[in-house]
Amino acid sequence: MSIDTLDRESLGSLLSTQRAAYEDLRSRGLALDITRGKPSPAQLDLSRELLSLPGDGDYRSADGTDTRNYGGLEGLVELREIFSELLGVPVAQLLAQGNSSLTLMHDTLVWALLHGFPESSRPWAAEETVRFLCPVPGYDRHFTLLESFGIEMIPVDMREDGPDLDQVAGLVATDPTIKGMWLVPTYANPTGGVTSPEVAARLMAMPAAAPDFRLFWDNAYAVHHLSDEESAASDVLSVAAAGGHPDRVLIFASTSKITYAGAGVAFFGSSPANVAWFKSHLKFASIGPDKVNQLRHVRLFRDADGVRALMRRHRDLLAPKFDVVDEVLRDRLGPHDVATWTRPTGGYFVSLDVVDGTAARVVELAKGVGVSLTPAGASFPYGKDPRDRNIRIAPSFPSVDDVRAAMEVLATCVLLAAAEKALA
């Protein structure tokens, strides 16, 4: 029965049942962690071959380049070809770089701050104020990165089909201090939302008061499907050109959750002008990326279908964990009407909204019985969830049994916090 319809007596009995359940959990001495979207050891084992690739004596790329030596700022063309198909970016406009797309986003921001983009009237750092639109809930590291540079963040709502266009278009059209916007277009972190072709088209066509407005299109989960409904990466560069803003979008991606998190390959893609801009700054920072790492990835994948096949094996390991999350939340919370949550068809996260004003309490309660959750508010700029209701669940790393145990704890804590609040 919905918690809202309970009288004080029934609420009191719900509270004491959940308190007893909580005390029982405390006695179990649990130590579970569902804080970060890390691949599990079994997922890392799927790319075990990487540890012995490219193999003794194999160091030449397709065009005969000795990958052990300096050079090739753009990255190996055969790897760029594979990801060109998967990311929907022409090979000539796609760079394969180091191990982290977050680093590429960081460097892009640094260059924008120090130099500006070709059409900027001055470097972004010379502006009095620089603002970014931040779809919420969103990826915490996007927000902490901006905060570290003093870039102001304006939250906008993230919906199932992308950011709320009415909010976005109104702000971007009228405020020239808004220079950029984050977007995780496919299986967003943490909502799992997928930006629809219609929303993408409007984002690319909408007028912007800042001539150098950029959309940071972080396609970290482009191929990370959890169901047969596989959303393909849209050809967003063509959409941007058709919308009259060919230089609006900067595309980022990596193999962090395809092969090894922290030892994969990251990609940058954009218009010819933006790629030239990117390289004009990159060339001072690097004589070329780690081509040996890139070659071993080429040997592992072989082609785009090789990546797709590997991702299906990831899905086999991940999907049961997402099923358990949904099952426990449905069984335990559904009857009480105290929460809503996403059922993503891809990506790494479930976004849970509990009773307003109780998310921090839920996280605190869970910690008290040995379950670490992402801090409440982490998915919002400045770590502040205005409604204190959102919790990000990352079920990838623990075993299925541990995910179930952690979710049982979470459900108890959500109910306990909701009953406490209703009686307060």
Ligand code: PMP
């Ligand atoms: N973008 C998003 C949306 C992420 O969730 C993550 C973390 N998994 C990253 C970027 C980090 O990617 P990388 O490992 O390539 O730096």
